[in-house]
Amino acid sequence: MLRLAIxxxxxxxxxxxxxxxxxxxxxxxxxxxxxxxxxNFPLEILYLRDxxxxxxxxxxxxxxxxxxxxxxxxxxxxxxTVEKLGFSKCRLSLAVPKTMxxxxxxxxxxxxxxxxxxxxxxxxxxxxxxxADIHTISGSVEIAPSIxxxxxxxxxxxxxxxxxxxxxxxxxxxxxxxxxxxxxEELSEEKREILEKLLxxxxxxxxxxxxxxxxxxxxxxSLDEIRSLLPSIKSPTILPLAExxxxxxxxxxxxxxxxEIIEKIKAAGxxxxxxxxxxxxxx
Ligand code: PRP
Ligand code: ZN
Numbered sequence: 608m609l610r611l612a613i614x615x616x617x618x619x620x621x622x623x624x625x626x627x628x629x630x631x632x633x634x635x636x637x638x639x640x641x642x643x644x645x646x647n648f649p650l651e652i653l654y655l656r657d658x659x660x661x662x663x664x665x666x667x668x669x670x671x672x673x674x675x676x677x678x679x680x681x682x683x684x685x686x687x688t689v690e691k692l693g694f695s696k697c698r699l700s701l702a703v704p705k706t707m708x709x710x711x712x713x714x715x716x717x718x719x720x721x722x723x724x725x726x727x728x729x730x731x732x733x734x735x736x737x738x739a740d741i742h743t744i745s746g747s748v749e750i751a752p753s754i755x756x757x758x759x760x761x762x763x764x765x766x767x768x769x770x771x772x773x774x775x776x777x778x779x780x781x782x783x784x785x786x787x788x789x790x791x792e793e794l795s796e797e798k799r800e801i802l803e804k805l806l807x808x809x810x811x812x813x814x815x816x817x818x819x820x821x822x823x824x825x826x827x828x829s830l831d832e833i834r835s836l837l838p839s840i841k842s843p844t845i846l847p848l849a850e851x852x853x854x855x856x857x858x859x860x861x862x863x864x865x866x867e868i869i870e871k872i873k874a875a876g877x878x879x880x881x882x883x884x885x886x887x888x889x890x
Pocket of ligand 2: 656657658
């Protein structure tokens with residue numbers, strides 16, 4: 608049995624649970640419970656405060672965890688990282704009241720800055736040659752300027768709506784973060800094997816997220832040109848259509864180059880193009 612720690616409630620919770628579900632791992636989740644066991648995979652899920660996750664994984668209370676790099680680096684535990692997961696992207700930023708005139712980071716010299724990330728902030732200010740007073744608070748950082756606790760804040764920004772609703776503007780980006788999978792450094796052989804299985808599934812899900820399955824019809828004389836425009840896993844599947852001189856072609860394309868490819872293959876004579884999401888991709 609492998610114990611996975613995820614954030615109980617917050618920016619990473621939903622995405623973390625979705626990833627586990629997309630890996631075909633079933634469990635009953637309840638907001639009241641602090642742990643659940645999967646019904647079809649040797650995994651137990653612990654719901655914890657994100658800030659506690661690196662410590663618990665380092666100590667072996669949990670075997671693995673999903674946590675933001677912001678928390679990981681702040682706590683100096685980046686060595687636990689197994690891999691980045693590509694979701695829950697955010698940034699740690701400095702923000703000031705939107706009425707404050709701000710020209711450069713030097714404007715923060717001698718100011719009070721409230722944050723839950725004193726280590727990351729300290730390193731950044733040092734690098735920038737700025738001397739400021741760091742006030743460490745554990746939550747509700749964004750209200751610090753309006754209650755007179757600090758002149759600036761350094762906090763996580765994702766959509767930016769928390770800043771806006773508190774009358775703040777983002778002025779510097781300190782650190783970029785996304786979710787990461789972390790693991791205890793001394794997992795038993797048995798736990799390591801379960802982790803390998805989980806990683807195999809995570810990779811299949813991640814690969815599939817970036818790809819689309821594409822089907823199209825084309826006159827046979829355009830097939831060579833269309834094939835050259837479509838990168839595929841090995842080579843595309845080509846099937847004859849009932850109508851003479853026409854074929855159906857199936858392939859996989861990258862989400863990122865998708866629109867560009869579609870335009871080119873249409874120009875080359877492709878018709879009836881279908882694009883389908885891929886659930887899992889094992890290569
Ligand atoms: C961060 C930050 C803000 C919010 C910003 O909290 O403290 O409250 O996210 O998001 P927005 O830009 O989309 O409005 P986080 O999720 O890290 O939770 P925590 O501080 O309770 O750990
Ligand atoms: Zn937190």
